[in-house]
Amino acid sequence: MTKKQILARIGQIVLVLLGISFITFALVMLAPGDVVRQMIAGNEDIMVSQAEIDALRAELGLDKPFFFQYLDWLGRALQGNLGFSYMVKKPVVEALWEGLPGTVLLSLASLFMMMVVSIPAGIYSAVKRGSVVDNIVRVFTFMGVSMPGFWVGLMLLWIFGLKLDLLPIVGGEISLETLIMPSLTLAIAMASKYTRQVRTAILEELHQDYVVGARARGMTESHILWKEVLPNAMLPLITLLGLSLGNLLGGAAVIEMVFQWPGLGRLAIEAITYRDFQLVQGVVVWIALMYMVINLVVDMSYNHLDPRLRKVR
Amino acid sequence: MKKLFKISAAAAMIGVLALAASGCGGGSSKKANVTNEMVKFGVTNFADNLDPADNFFSWVVMRYGLGECLVKFDNKMNATPWLADKWSISDDKLTWTFHINDKVKFSNGDKLTAEIAKESLERTFKLSNRAQSVFQYSEIKADGQNLIIKTKNPTPSLPGMLADPLFIIIDTKVKDRDIKKEGPICTGPYAVKTYSKAKAVMVANPNYWDGAVPFKNAEIPTIDDPNTRAMALQKGEIDFAINIAAGDLQLFKDKAKYNISEIASLRTVLAQINMNEGKPLHDPKVRAALIQCLDRVTYNKVLLKDTFIPGKAPVPPSLDYGFDQLKDPNAYNPENAKKLLAEAGWKDTNGDGYVDKNGKNLEIDFVFYSGRAELPLYAEATQADAKKIGIKVNMKNVDYNVLDPMRQKGQFDLIISNILTANTGDPEVYLNWYWKSNINGSQPQNSTGYSNAKFDALSDKLAVEFDPAKRRQYMIEMQQILLDDGVALFFGYPKTNMVSKAGLVNANIYPADYYWLTKDIAPKN
Numbered sequence: 001m002t003k004k005q006i007l008a009r010i011g012q013i014v015l016v017l018l019g020i021s022f023i024t025f026a027l028v029m030l031a032p033g034d035v036v037r038q039m040i041a042g043n044e045d046i047m048v049s050q051a052e053i054d055a056l057r058a059e060l061g062l063d064k065p066f067f068f069q070y071l072d073w074l075g076r077a078l079q080g081n082l083g084f085s086y087m088v089k090k091p092v093v094e095a096l097w098e099g100l101p102g103t104v105l106l107s108l109a110s111l112f113m114m115m116v117v118s119i120p121a122g123i124y125s126a127v128k129r130g131s132v133v134d135n136i137v138r139v140f141t142f143m144g145v146s147m148p149g150f151w152v153g154l155m156l157l158w159i160f161g162l163k164l165d166l167l168p169i170v171g172g173e174i175s176l177e178t179l180i181m182p183s184l185t186l187a188i189a190m191a192s193k194y195t196r197q198v199r200t201a202i203l204e205e206l207h208q209d210y211v212v213g214a215r216a217r218g219m220t221e222s223h224i225l226w227k228e229v230l231p232n233a234m235l236p237l238i239t240l241l242g243l244s245l246g247n248l249l250g251g252a253a254v255i256e257m258v259f260q261w262p263g264l265g266r267l268a269i270e271a272i273t274y275r276d277f278q279l280v281q282g283v284v285v286w287i288a289l290m291y292m293v294i295n296l297v298v299d300m301s302y303n304h305l306d307p308r309l310r311k312v313r
Numbered sequence: 314m315k316k317l318f319k320i321s322a323a324a325a326m327i328g329v330l331a332l333a334a335s336g337c338g339g340g341s342s343k344k345a346n347v348t349n350e351m352v353k354f355g356v357t358n359f360a361d362n363l364d365p366a367d368n369f370f371s372w373v374v375m376r377y378g379l380g381e382c383l384v385k386f387d388n389k390m391n392a393t394p395w396l397a398d399k400w401s402i403s404d405d406k407l408t409w410t411f412h413i414n415d416k417v418k419f420s421n422g423d424k425l426t427a428e429i430a431k432e433s434l435e436r437t438f439k440l441s442n443r444a445q446s447v448f449q450y451s452e453i454k455a456d457g458q459n460l461i462i463k464t465k466n467p468t469p470s471l472p473g474m475l476a477d478p479l480f481i482i483i484d485t486k487v488k489d490r491d492i493k494k495e496g497p498i499c500t501g502p503y504a505v506k507t508y509s510k511a512k513a514v515m516v517a518n519p520n521y522w523d524g525a526v527p528f529k530n531a532e533i534p535t536i537d538d539p540n541t542r543a544m545a546l547q548k549g550e551i552d553f554a555i556n557i558a559a560g561d562l563q564l565f566k567d568k569a570k571y572n573i574s575e576i577a578s579l580r581t582v583l584a585q586i587n588m589n590e591g592k593p594l595h596d597p598k599v600r601a602a603l604i605q606c607l608d609r610v611t612y613n614k615v616l617l618k619d620t621f622i623p624g625k626a627p628v629p630p631s632l633d634y635g636f637d638q639l640k641d642p643n644a645y646n647p648e649n650a651k652k653l654l655a656e657a658g659w660k661d662t663n664g665d666g667y668v669d670k671n672g673k674n675l676e677i678d679f680v681f682y683s684g685r686a687e688l689p690l691y692a693e694a695t696q697a698d699a700k701k702i703g704i705k706v707n708m709k710n711v712d713y714n715v716l717d718p719m720r721q722k723g724q725f726d727l728i729i730s731n732i733l734t735a736n737t738g739d740p741e742v743y744l745n746w747y748w749k750s751n752i753n754g755s756q757p758q759n760s761t762g763y764s765n766a767k768f769d770a771l772s773d774k775l776a777v778e779f780d781p782a783k784r785r786q787y788m789i790e791m792q793q794i795l796l797d798d799g800v801a802l803f804f805g806y807p808k809t810n811m812v813s814k815a816g817l818v819n820a821n822i823y824p825a826d827y828y829w830l831t832k833d834i835a836p837k838n
Binding site (some may be wrong): 037039049050051052055056059087088089090154156158161162165169170171172173176257258259260262 | 364367368446493512534535536540541542547550551757
C-alpha cells in the first residue's frame with residue numbers, strides 16, 4: 001500500500017467510527033424502556049421511585065435533546081474523553097484500560113494455541129489426504145466446531161480443575177495458571193475451524209500448475225510444500241486471522257464469565273445490561289477501532305508477503 | 314465410510330477412557346478442614362467499589378462482613394438492635410431517638426458516637442438519590458449517645474428502613490481515605506485489605522465490638538457462574554458459597570462433608586391481572602377460574618425442582634405476615650374452574666377446544682421476559698393448564714426494557730414480575746405499589762384497574778400505624794382482600810441457599826439478602 005492509500009484508509013476508519021458511534025448512541029437511547037431506570041436497576045425487579053429516576057436523569061443531562069447529547073459526547077470524545085461510566089463510577093477510558101490487559105493476553109494466548117495446533121494439523125491432513133490421521137483430525141475438528149464454548153469451558157474445569165486437580169477453578173486474577181483453561185477453550189473452537197481452512201488452502205495450492213511445474217523440475221516435495229505452497233496458502237488465512245484477532249480483542253464474555261477472567265467481554269455485557277450508554281459507546285468504538293486497525297495492518301502486510309502485489313503498483 | 318466409522322469409534326473410546334480416568338481423581342472436597350487462619354467464600358458480585366452510598370453497592374459492603382447498620386433484621390425480618398441498642402418514638406410520632414451502643418468501635422479504634430452516626434447518615438442522603446425515596450427527615454441531631462431523627466411525615470417503618478444497607482454507618486472522622494478505592498472504615502467483624510470486583514481480601518477487625526472474630530483473614534473471590542462456584546466448593550478451593558444452582562445442590566447432600574442452609578427469599582413471582590372494563594379478566598369468575606386451573610404445586614416441586622415454594626399469597630412465607638392463616642379461595646381445582654367459566658357464560662360452542670361467548674374465544678395475552686429462567690416456565694405452564702379448561706393464553710415474550718412501560722400502560726392481560734417484597738422488612742410499599750387504587754397516576758404500577766375501598770382504607774390506616782402487631786394484622790387483612798378478589802397469579806417464592814463445608818459452623822442464609830459473611834461463621838473446632 002502506498003502512503004496515500006494508507007491515509008485514505010485512516011480517513012475511512014474515522015468516518016466509519018463516526019457512523020458507528022452515532023448508530024450505537026441512537027440505539028441505546030431509542031431502545032424501548034427507560035434508560036435511567038435501567039441504569040439504576042439493571043435487569044432486576046427493584047422498586048425504583050420516580051423521584052430517584054428524575055434526579056439521575058437531570059444529573060446525567062439526559063433531559064436534553066438526543067442530538068445535543070450526541071454532539072456533547074462527540075466533542076469530548078474527540079479530545080480523548082469517552083465520558084464517565086455511571087456503572088463503574090470511573091472514566092470510560094480508565095475502565096477500558098483496566099480490562100485491556102486481560103483481553104489482550106487471552107486473545108494472544110488463544111491465537112498462539114490455535115496456530116500451534118491448526119497449522120501442523122491442517123498441513124498434515126492436506127498432504128496425507130484420506131489417511132487415518134486425516135480422518136481423525138476431521139472427526140476432532142467437527143467436534144470442536146460443534147461444541148459450545150461455555151460447555152467446553154465447564155468440561156475443562158471439571159476435568160483439569162476438579163478431577164485431575166491440575167489447575168485452579170477459582171480465577172479472577174491474571175496468571176499463567178488461570179490463563180491456560182480460558183485460552184484453551186477459545187483455542188479449541190478456533191483451531192477446529194482453522195485446521196479445516198489450512199487443509200483446504202493447502203489442497204487448493206497443491207493442485208496449482210506451478211506445483212506440477214516444480215515437481216517436473218525435480219524439486220523435493222518438502223521444498224515445494226514449505227517454500228512454494230505454504231506462503232501462497234497463508235495469504236487468505238492471514239485475513240481470517242486478522243478478523244479473529246479483532247473479534248477476540250472485543251472480549252469473550254461467556255468464557256470470561258465461566259473462568260472469572262478479567263476482560264472487556266464482561267464489561268461490555270454489564271454496560272449493556274445497565275444501559276450505561278457512555279461505557280457502551282466506549283466499548284463499541286474500541287471494538288470497531290480494533291477491527292479496522294487490524295485489517296489495515298493485515299492489508300499492509302500483504303505488500304511484504306506477496307511481492308506480486310508490489311509489482312502491480 | 315466403514316474406516317471412518319472405526320476411527321470415530323476409536324476416538325470416542327479414547328475420550329471415554331480419558332474421562333473415566335479423570336473420574337478416578339476424586340472430586341470430593343479435598344480440604345475439608347477449616348482453620349481460623351483463613352476462610353474463603355465464593356460469591357456473586359455486582360459492586361465496582363465499596364462506597365455504601367453508591368448504587369446498591371452497600372449490599373456488598375454488608376455481605377462481606379464489613380459494614381453494619383443501626384438496626385438488623387432477624388430471621389422473620391423483624392427490626393432488632395444492632396449498632397443502636399434501643400430506640401423510642403415521641404408522642405407526635407415524628408421524632409425517633411436511637412441510642413448508640415457504647416461498646417461499638419470502628420476497625421481503626423475510633424468510638425462510634427451519635428455525632429459520627431449523624432454525619433454518616435447525612436453523607437448517605439447527600440450522595441444517594443435512593444435515600445430520599447426511602448424516608449425523608451427534617452432534622453438529624455446528636456445528643457450524647459442519642460441519635461435523634463425527626464421525620465417529615467410519620468414513618469412507622471423507620472427502624473426497618475435504617476436496616477437497609479444503604480444506611481451502613483461509616484467513620485466520617487476519617488477524611489483522607491478514598492472510599493471508592495480502599496473501602497470505608499466500618500464496625501463489622503472484617504476490614505478491607507484489598508478490593509476489586511474480582512476478589513476481596515478481608516482481615517479480622519482488631520477492634521470488633523461484638524465478640525471475637527473467628528477468622529484472621531477472609532478471601533472472597535467473585536465466581537459469577539453457578540457451575541464454576543459449585544466445582545470450586547467441591548474441590549475445596551472455597552469453604553462456602555452462596556446460591557448453588559438447583560441442579561448442583563444434590564452434590565452437597567452428604568451431611569458429613571457439607572451443610573446446606575436454604576430459605577425462602579423475600580421475593581414473590583406473580584402475574585398481575587388486568588381487570589379493566591372490557592378486558593376478558595374483568596369478570597371475577599373468569600379470574601377465579603384461571604387461578605384455580607393452575608397447578609402451582611407441580612410447577613414448583615417438579616418443573617422447578619423444588620427450588621421455589623408454591624405460591625399462594627402476595628407476601629412470601631419468609632415474612633411473618635400470616636402466610637399459613639391466609640385462605641386461598643382459588644386453590645387448585647380445575648373442575649370447579651370449568652364450572653365457573655360456564656357460569657360466566659363461556660362455553661365451547663364450536664368444538665375448537667376453547668370456550669367462547671358471542672362468537673369470540675376467551676383469549677388472554679401473557680407478557681413475560683426471559684431474563685430469569687423460571688419466568689418463561691411459569692408462563693408456559695399457565696398456557697398448558699389454561700388450555701385444559703378452554704382458555705387460550707397467547708405468550709408475549711418481551712425484552713425486560715419494555716416490560717415496565719407495558720405494565721404502566723396496561724398493555725397486557727397477565728404480566729409477570731419477580732419482585733423483592735420487603736427490602737425494609739415490611740411489605741407495605743410493595744402492597745401499595747401494585748394494588749392500591751391508582752388515582753390520577755398515584756400508583757403507576759397498578760394499571761390493572763383494581764380498586765377496593767376496603768383495601769385502600771386499610772392501607773391508609775397502615776401508613777400511620779406504629780404498633781407492630783396492628784400493622785401486621787392490617788397487612789394480613791389486605792392480603793386476604795387481594796386473595797378474595799383474585800387480583801394476581803401468585804406463582805411461587807424462590808429459595809436461596811448457602812452451602813458450606815462441614816468444617817464450618819453457622820454458615821446460615823437469612824431472608825434479608827445481605828447477611829452473608831457474619832461474625833457467627835466460624836471453624837467447627
